[in-house]
Structures are given as C-alpha cells and as structure tokens.
Amino acid sequence: MANKILKKSDSFYAVYDRKPGEDKMNTHYCPGCGHGNIHKYVAEAIDELGIQDRTIIVSPVGCSVFIYYYFDLGNIQVAHGRAPAVATALKRAHPHAIVISYQGDGDLAAIGGNNIIQAANRGEQITVVFVNNAIYGMTGGQVAPTTLVGMKSSTTPRGRAIENEGYPMKVSELIAALTAPVYVERTALWDTSSRNKAKRSIKKALKAQMEGKGFTFCEIMSPCPSGWKLTPAQSLEWMKENMGAYYKVGVLRDEIKTREPIIKEKKTVTSKEIQEVLGTDIKPSEHYPTNPEDRYKNPSMKFAGFGGQGVLSLGTMLANAAMEQGFNSSWIPSYGPEMRGGTAYCFVNISDKEIGSPTVSNPDLLVAFNRPSLEKFEGDVKPGGIIMYDSTIIDVQPTRDDVEILAVPATGIAESLGNIRCANTVMAGVYLAKTKIMAKEALIQTLPKAIKKKHLIDLNIHALEKGFEFIENN
Amino acid sequence: MAKEFIKGNEAVVKGAILAGCQSFYGYPITPASEIAEAAAKFFPSVGRVFLQAESEIAAIQMTYGAAAAGERTMTASSSPGVSLKQEGISYAASSELPVVLVDIMRAGPGLGSIAPEQSDYNQIVKGGGHGNYKLIVLAPNSAQEMCNLTMLAFELADKYRAVACVLADGYIGQMMEPVEYPEPVEMKIDKSSWALHATKETRKNLINSIYLEPAELEAHNQNLQNKFAEIEKNEIRFDEYRTDDAEYIGVAYGIMSRIMRSVVDTAREKGIKLGLVRPISLFPFPKAKLRSYRENIKGYFVTELSNGQMVDDVRLAVGELKPVRLYTRMGGYVPSIEEVFEGFEKAFIK
Numbered sequence: 001m002a003n004k005i006l007k008k009s010d011s012f013y014a015v016y017d018r019k020p021g022e023d024k025m026n027t028h029y030c031p032g033c034g035h036g037n038i039h040k041y042v043a044e045a046i047d048e049l050g051i052q053d054r055t056i057i058v059s060p061v062g063c064s065v066f067i068y069y070y071f072d073l074g075n076i077q078v079a080h081g082r083a084p085a086v087a088t089a090l091k092r093a094h095p096h097a098i099v100i101s102y103q104g105d106g107d108l109a110a111i112g113g114n115n116i117i118q119a120a121n122r123g124e125q126i127t128v129v130f131v132n133n134a135i136y137g138m139t140g141g142q143v144a145p146t147t148l149v150g151m152k153s154s155t156t157p158r159g160r161a162i163e164n165e166g167y168p169m170k171v172s173e174l175i176a177a178l179t180a181p182v183y184v185e186r187t188a189l190w191d192t193s194s195r196n197k198a199k200r201s202i203k204k205a206l207k208a209q210m211e212g213k214g215f216t217f218c219e220i221m222s223p224c225p226s227g228w229k230l231t232p233a234q235s236l237e238w239m240k241e242n243m244g245a246y247y248k249v250g251v252l253r254d255e256i257k258t259r260e261p262i263i264k265e266k267k268t269v270t271s272k273e274i275q276e277v278l279g280t281d282i283k284p285s286e287h288y289p290t291n292p293e294d295r296y297k298n299p300s301m302k303f304a305g306f307g308g309q310g311v312l313s314l315g316t317m318l319a320n321a322a323m324e325q326g327f328n329s330s331w332i333p334s335y336g337p338e339m340r341g342g343t344a345y346c347f348v349n350i351s352d353k354e355i356g357s358p359t360v361s362n363p364d365l366l367v368a369f370n371r372p373s374l375e376k377f378e379g380d381v382k383p384g385g386i387i388m389y390d391s392t393i394i395d396v397q398p399t400r401d402d403v404e405i406l407a408v409p410a411t412g413i414a415e416s417l418g419n420i421r422c423a424n425t426v427m428a429g430v431y432l433a434k435t436k437i438m439a440k441e442a443l444i445q446t447l448p449k450a451i452k453k454k455h456l457i458d459l460n461i462h463a464l465e466k467g468f469e470f471i472e473n474n
Numbered sequence: 475m476a477k478e479f480i481k482g483n484e485a486v487v488k489g490a491i492l493a494g495c496q497s498f499y500g501y502p503i504t505p506a507s508e509i510a511e512a513a514a515k516f517f518p519s520v521g522r523v524f525l526q527a528e529s530e531i532a533a534i535q536m537t538y539g540a541a542a543a544g545e546r547t548m549t550a551s552s553s554p555g556v557s558l559k560q561e562g563i564s565y566a567a568s569s570e571l572p573v574v575l576v577d578i579m580r581a582g583p584g585l586g587s588i589a590p591e592q593s594d595y596n597q598i599v600k601g602g603g604h605g606n607y608k609l610i611v612l613a614p615n616s617a618q619e620m621c622n623l624t625m626l627a628f629e630l631a632d633k634y635r636a637v638a639c640v641l642a643d644g645y646i647g648q649m650m651e652p653v654e655y656p657e658p659v660e661m662k663i664d665k666s667s668w669a670l671h672a673t674k675e676t677r678k679n680l681i682n683s684i685y686l687e688p689a690e691l692e693a694h695n696q697n698l699q700n701k702f703a704e705i706e707k708n709e710i711r712f713d714e715y716r717t718d719d720a721e722y723i724g725v726a727y728g729i730m731s732r733i734m735r736s737v738v739d740t741a742r743e744k745g746i747k748l749g750l751v752r753p754i755s756l757f758p759f760p761k762a763k764l765r766s767y768r769e770n771i772k773g774y775f776v777t778e779l780s781n782g783q784m785v786d787d788v789r790l791a792v793g794e795l796k797p798v799r800l801y802t803r804m805g806g807y808v809p810s811i812e813e814v815f816e817g818f819e820k821a822f823i824k
Contacts, residue, residue: 115528275658282476329479
C-alpha cells in the first residue's frame with residue numbers, strides 16, 4: 001500500500017516533456033481542479049488492468065485538451081465535441097484497443113451532444129469519462145448545458161435563467177434512457193468516499209470494455225474553483241450542496257454481468273475473394289461481329305417514356321451489350337431539372353471512338369414509348385435518323401419526313417407474350433434487326449446482367465426474337 | 475481484360491476496396507448516395523467497416539479516427555454535406571492524416587438542387603476550412619477515372635499524409651460507362667512511426683493539431699507549406715486533346731471537359747483550331763502547361779458549371795498576355811455542345 005502511494009502511475013509520463021515551459025513536473029490545471037484526481041484514477045485503473053499498451057485516449061477541447069502531456073498512452077487530440085465519433089472509428093479499426101473518450105460538459109453536452117448520444121446508442125465499445133463541472137472552464141467560465149439554475153457565469157452574468165437557458169441537462173439520465181449502454185454511473189469528487197467511488201467506476205467501465213460488453217459512461221462531478229470563483233475548499237462544499245442536490249450520484253445502468261459480449265475481430269480477405277465479391281475479375285464476352293451500314297454506325301440515342309416502361313433499362317441493356325462487343329458506350333439518365341414534365345429519358349452513346357459529351361441535342365435515334373415523349377423530342381432527331389415509337393400506346397404519327405419512322409406495336413407484342421414489361425426488349429430487337437449494329441446473340445448474352453429477375457430472362461429472349469421477326473416480316 | 479458497365483458512383487467504391495480502403499464512414503445525400511449504398515453492400519462482405527454516421531460532421535471525424543488508427547479510410551458526400559465537413563477536413567490536414575474524400579457536386583448555394591454544378595471548386599481546391607492548407611484534388615471525367623482516381627487518391631494521401639479529394643459533379647457520378655478494374659492493391663505501408671495501432675510500439679505516438687507557441691505553430695505551418703510545394707512539383711496531371719496546332723485553348727474539367735471534347739470536334743469541322751486542356755489534378759493545377767501555349771494562341775476559353783471559380787486559377791497561371799474568356803452555367807443546367815460552341819463563337823469569333 002505504502003509503495004503504491006509513493007509511486008506515480010506507469011500510465012503517466014515520468015516527466016511531462018510535451019508540456020511547454022520550464023515546469024515539466026506539474027500539470028497545467030488550476031489549484032483545486034478535479035482533472036488531476038480523475039487523471040490519476042484513469043491512469044491507476046489502466047495500470048491495474050494491465051492495458052497501457054493497448055489503450056488510446058482521446059483528448060477533447062476544453063481544459064483537458066492537453067491530456068497528452070501526461071498520459072503515456074496512445075494519444076489523439078480532436079475537434080470540439082467530436083471525441084465519441086473519433087473514438088468510434090479508432091475502436092472499429094482496432095477492436096483489441098481500449099478506447100477512452102475523456103470529455104468535459106461543454107464539449108460533450110453542448111457542441112458534441114449528438115455525437116455522444118449516437119455513439120451511446122450504437123453501443124460503441126468505448127469508455128466515456130465525462131467530467132461535469134457545470135461550466136466551460138477553458139474559455140473562461142461560460143454557461144454550459146449543465147450550469148445550475150441561478151448560477152452566474154461570464155455569459156449568464158445575472159445567473160442561469162430557466163426562461164433563457166432552460167434547465168440543467170442531466171446527461172447520465174439521457175444516456176441511461178437508451179437501450180445500448182451497458183453501464184452508466186454518476187460519481188463525484190467532494191470527499192474521500194465519493195472519490196473512491198469515482199475511481200472504482202472508471203475501473204469497472206474499462207474492465208467491461210475489455211470484456212466486450214458495450215458502451216460505458218462515467219460521469220464525474222468535479223470542482224472548478226477558478227470558474228466558480230471559490231477557493232478549492234469552498235468548491236468541494238459548494239459542489240456537494242448544490243450540484244449534489246440536482247445531479248444525484250449513483251448507478252443509472254449496470255448490465256455488465258448479464259450482457260452478452262460482442263467480440264469483433266478483423267478478418268482478412270484474399271485478393272481473389274475481393275475480386276469475387278466485387279465482381280471485378282470479369283470474363284471476356286463472346287464477340288458477334290456485324291456489318292452495319294455506315295449511316296447506322298456510332299449512334300447517339302434517346303429513349304423516352306413514362307417511368308416503369310423500361311426506358312432506362314433499355315438504354316443500359318444496349319450500352320452494356322455494346323461494351324461487350326468492344327465499343328465505347330455511355331448511359332446517362334434524365335437528371336436534375338430535365339426530369340420535369342413526367343417523362344423519363346436517358347441518353348446512350350455507342351461508338352468505336354472515344355465518347356465526348358454523354359448528352360446529345362440531336363440524336364440519331366429516338367425511341368418513344370408515350371405520346372408526350374414523341375411530341376416533345378421528335379423535332380430533335382437528326383435528319384436521316386430514326387424515330388421508333390410504340391404504336392400500341394401512341395395514337396398519333398410523327399410529322400417528320402426527313403427521318404426513318406418505325407411504328408412498332410411493342411406493347412401489343414409484349415402483351416401477346418404475356419408481360420407488357422418486355423416491350424422495351426421488343427424495341428431493342430427491332431432496332432438491332434433494322435440497323436445491324438449488334439447481333440441478336442450479343443444482346444442475349446447481356447440479358448442476365450440487365451435483368452435482375454432471372455425467371456424473366458427467357459421471356460425477354462422471346463421478346464427480342466419477336467422484335468427481329470417484326471423487321472423480317474415488314 | 476473485360477469491363478463492367480457501371481455508374482461512376484459505384485466505380486468509386488470498387489476502386490476504394492481495390493485500393494485497400496478499410497473503412498467507409500458516410501451520410502446520405504443526393505447525388506452521392508450510391509457511394510454510401512455500394513459501400514454498405516461491399517465493405518462488410520470483404521471484412522471492412524461501413525458505418526452510416528449521425529451527421530456529415532461525425533462522418534469526417536470518424537475518418538479522422540480511422541486514419542489516425544492507420545487505416546485507409548474514406549467518406550463521400552455532396553456539396554452541402556462537404557460544407558459541413560470542412561471543420562474535420564481542416565483538422566485532418568493539420569494532423570496530416572491520409573483521408574480520402576469524394577465530393578459529387580450539386581447545385582447551390584444553400585440547399586440548391588440535386589442537379590450538377592462545379593461550384594465547390596473554391597471550397598475544395600482552395601482549402602475550404604480554416605487555416606493554411608490544401609487538399610490534393612483529382613477531377614475524374616468518366617466512370618473509369620472514378621475508379622482509377624479514387625485508387626490514386628489513396629496512394630497520394632498516404633504518400634504525403636494529406637487529405638485527398640476526388641471532385642466530381644453529379645453527372646459524372648450518375649453516368650454509367652465501361653470500367654476495367656485493376657488488381658487489388660496489397661497495402662504494405664508501415665505507419666507505425668506515427669499512427670495509433672494500440673500497441674506498445676505505437677504508444678508513444680500523438681495525433682494532434684494544437685500548437686500554442688507561435689514559433690511552433692509557424693514551423694508546423696511551414697512544414698505543411700513545404701509539403702504542398704512538393705505536391706505541386708510532383709503530382710500535376712492533365713490531359714490534352716487536339717492542342718498541337720491549336721489557336722484557342724479550351725480549359726475544362728469533369729463533365730464540362732466531356733462536352734468540350736465534342737465542342738473541339740465541332741469547331742474543327744468548321745475549320746477553327748480549338749484544342750482542350752483538361753486539368754486532372756486541380757491542386758496541383760497545371761499552371762506551367764497552360765502558360766506554355768500563350769505565345770502561340772489567340773486566347774483561352776474556360777468553361778465550368780459555376781460562377782467562374784477555376785477561371786481564377788487559369789488567369790493566375792497565364793497572365794494577361796492573351797484573353798481568358800469564360801462560359802459558365804449555373805443552377806444545375808448542363809449545356810449542350812451547341813450552346814457551348816455558340817459561347818465560344820461569341821467569345822472569340824463574332
């Protein structure tokens with residue numbers, strides 16, 4: 001026992017070399033500040049649990065921003081309020097690590113309010129040491145969410161008023177209201193007995209973290225004589241009488257014994273497995289060369305209709321097949337302001353050259369599945385281009401006489417096959433049969449990639465064949 | 475090697491995993507959400523971390539933690555979300571943490587719209603957050619580059635211990651194109667001299683960005699500036715199209731560079747010698763390359779989807795010897811080839 005009292009904890013540096021100035025032996029804290037005690041309890045708990053090498057402590061913004069001067073641990077200093085978010089990622093990167101988020105009440109309860117609640121709610125396997133002194137200490141004693149009603153601070157010179165600042169926030173009660181946290185306790189530093197409880201609480205939380213039990217939260221009421229404008233001795237009395245009356249000490253949640261541990265381990269995955277999961281090791285496709293007329297080569301296309309008519313997937317189907325046949329291709333859906341007007345459309349480019357703009361003002365091909373699309377885009381088609389429209393649905397005819405026009409009863413044909421949703425594939429068949437820019441087999445090869453529901457693939461092969469028949473018979 | 479027909483946003487995620495990215499922390503926002511969705515699908519399947527954070531702010535802070543832990547890590551968002559991330563980006567830049575950020579730009583200011591713009595140029599290329607720092611900024615213009623430049627971003631972020639950003643617009647994110655994938659990268663970088671591995675060896679390490687002594691903070695800033703100077707020396711990337719005999723040099727990145735490529739072809743058909751320089755790295759910016767044309771051309775034609783942000787860098791690079799003229803659209807409007815060509819004619823021909 002005597003030995004222990006004389007020895008500085010191993011988890012502190014013997015000399016505080018990171019601290020600027022001459023004095024490398026004492027901390028930067030004011031006389032009577034509670035951080036010194038709490039640092040000591042944290043360090044001793046780490047020593048006793050034998051976890052120094054694997055502990056990472058997160059410094060907040062506040063008076064404890066410099067805890068890396070003192071703790072001989074993995075140290076990281078973070079932005080105001082964000083310690084729980086940073087701690088989350090540290091722990092997920094290193095599940096074997098013991099991660100401590102050490103925060104004050106301005107940092108944790110005000111600017112970082114959402115971060116602490118969300119980390120607690122996810123049940124992050126970290127330990128939060130929450131130092132509550134009812135004030136912003138570092139910045140010179142401003143009001144915090146935890147400041148008591150009537151208490152004066154530099155930004156509540158008349159005292160905290162419930163009609164302006166509301167009531168002091170009981171953070172531990174908030175955390176304990178969540179399901180995930182496994183251990184929440186509020187302790188205090190106002191006398192020897194309460195300090196012993198504070199120390200036990202920290203050790204208990206760290207031990208629970210070692211066992212993979214979940215989120216642990218230790219609130220410690222701590223004196224700030226400078227902020228409170230009291231002597232250290234007066235501070236302890238004031239704290240017990242006033243903070244103690246509002247913030248009740250005690251265990252708000254302890255399910256450490258009953259909670260099943262969640263053990264997370266990093267798994268290593270081979271390059272081959274990665275490629276399999278991502279589907280990046282792609283087998284070459286069969287090539288089915290064709291010989292289209294020059295006027296049909298390198299088309300830019302616009303497919304338009306109502307949502308649900310397969311307009312977008314017709315585009316990806318053709319662009320995908322073209323890629324497999326060695327062409328460059330691009331697909332872009334109607335996007336942004338162009339989406340207005342009830343018509344979905346996409347642009348597709350297929351080219352044996354590099355593709356510049358993926359959008360086209362004057363396409364070589366327009367495929368229209370509804371009347372508004374036909375009427376809206378008919379005029380854009382390049383002279384000598386093609387307009388294909390679904391004559392089952394569209395009861396008007398295009399007025400252009402300088403383009404090839406194909407009236408295709410695509411929906412009717414699809415209906416005869418038992419499913420109007422393959423009207424788009426009928427159109428694909430008609431287009432390929434007409435222009436010969438790709439072979440039927442090229443598209444059949446692509447169908448499993450374009451159609452997610454596997455039982456519909458045969459139907460779409462039939463639809464494609466019907467499209468080819470349409471050209472052969474007309 | 476065969477290719478996959480895939481959205482730019484999804485190609486980012488596959489590139490990230492192939493580059494050895496260990497964790498993804500994100501928050502939903504259109505038009506970047508496919509990145510988070512694809513990450514949610516693939517990251518856990520290969521033993522890596524995916525977490526949807528409580529906010530954009532938390533997401534970037536989580537990458538701060540993951541990078542400090544020695545991981546290759548990333549987050550992705552779109553313009554308003556990136557505004558929120560600026561605090562964390564500044565911290566990561568100062569703490570020299572290799573974080574990869576993907577920004578799929580949408581139209582602003584404010585909530586703006588989900589349509590594409592390139593108006594984050596200033597907030598990404600000029601630093602964006604508080605303090606003296608730069609990001610490495612790569613600007614893809616195809617789905618293939620969404621994959622490749624994401625992979626490069628990880629490499630450069632590690633090489634310089636810097637934040638690297640893949641800056642794309644909504645069009646590049648939403649567009650599908652063929653992508654050929656490289657082999658997965660074996661991560662062999664030893665970060666134990668600075669990162670936190672929760673081991674005896676790395677216990678001495680400190681990640682921080684606070685320096686209270688002016689001399690110390692000035693030295694830290696100077697070190698950062700030296701690093702950015704080194705990046706400017708080594709990492710300039712650009713692409714040229716029909717510039718050999720050009721009398722006019724177009725300058726564009728992202729989707730505008732694709733449209734400009736077609737505009738160059740249109741101009742050439744009409745006998746106008748227009749060429750295109752496409753900055754691939756926006757920081758470092760290809761200043762010397764752009765300047766190299768100025769004796770022999772009639773002017774520079776800059777196009778971007780903003781109020782004219784990159785054009786400032788072009789003007790700084792080339793000086794006043796030749797006119798630098800600008801065609802821009804805003805509000806989510808992506809101009810046609812014809813509109814841009816008309817803009818060019820108005821600027822220089824008519």
